[in-house]
């Protein structure tokens with residue numbers, strides 16, 4: 458209901474008086490009518506507020522002057538009153554993760570989300586600041602459109618043409634560059650089977666794999682659905698560590714000669730992977746209390762903490778759970794001890810003192 462209230466507020470104070478005024482020129486009325494046609498397309502009040510905010514400090518446009526000359530209210534005039542009533546809902550915005558795979562969205566909804574407010578704005582919409590977009594939305598028309606966009610395999614791979622002007626598919630155009638210069642940027646693909654459909658189906662998140670160039674000079678992105686990439690790239694951290702330790706064991710067992718010859722040809726720059734991990738949200742009071750109890754002395758070997766922390770000058774000791782949290786140990790003072798780094802490492806990688 459609230460987004461309707463906000464729309465009515467704007468219509469009643471600015472748009473309707475303007476449209477029925479005999480003093481306002483037709484050109485200004487055309488602009489007002491265009492604005493009026495956009496208002497009902499807003500689904501969330503925060504999106505509408507973002508739209509209204511554009512009129513703040515845009516300077517004196519023709520419409521602004523003409524409204525003033527006809528003694529009518531402008532957006533600027535109502536802005537403060539509008540925000541008094543609706544400003545508290547400014548955070549109710551459409552977000553990237555609101556889009557649901559398989560659902561349909563109108564072109565207007567997508568340009569509102571991209572804050573472009575123009576249905577002729579082209580197929581590639583940048584989300585976030587234009588110099589540093591956080592995502593890209595593409596509207597793909599698969600037949601009857603300007604370009605022969607097509608599934609290479611549905612829904613994993615899409616041939617999607619770069620933005621062009623007068624047959625030039627420049628990789629430097631802002632929209633194309635946003636995808637090419639940010640290989641990790643998520644590309645949200647919305648498609649319609651042909652240009653007579655008024656809405657687009659959301660197909661999911663993609664990444665650009667390569668830019669292909671055709672003999673006629675046209676260029677297209679090969680967009681690959683990220684879900685197809687993710688499982689290959691994302692490794693669980695513990696698994697990564699265990700796997701690495703196994704490989705070290707194998708490397709130790711092999712002959713030194715083989716190892717030295719492998720080292721000669723090895724890549725000097727390690728590849729990177731994205732990892733995921735699970736962590737315990739430990740109780741800070743347990744840590745603070747156990748450190749207090751230790752009074753700067755290792756509760757394992759009885760020696761003094763080896764150094765003081767840069768952060769606060771306190772003695773450096775580590776809080777260890779005697780029965781590990783991963784073994785079902787409790788995060789309580791009674792199950793925790795403050796130990797020096799040597800005792801702590803020994804406990805994890807050498808003979809254990811506590812169980």
Ligand SMILES: [Zn+2]
Nearest residue numbers: 755758797800
């Ligand atoms: Zn110790």
Ligand SMILES: [Zn+2]
Nearest residue numbers: 776777778801
């Ligand atoms: Zn530990």
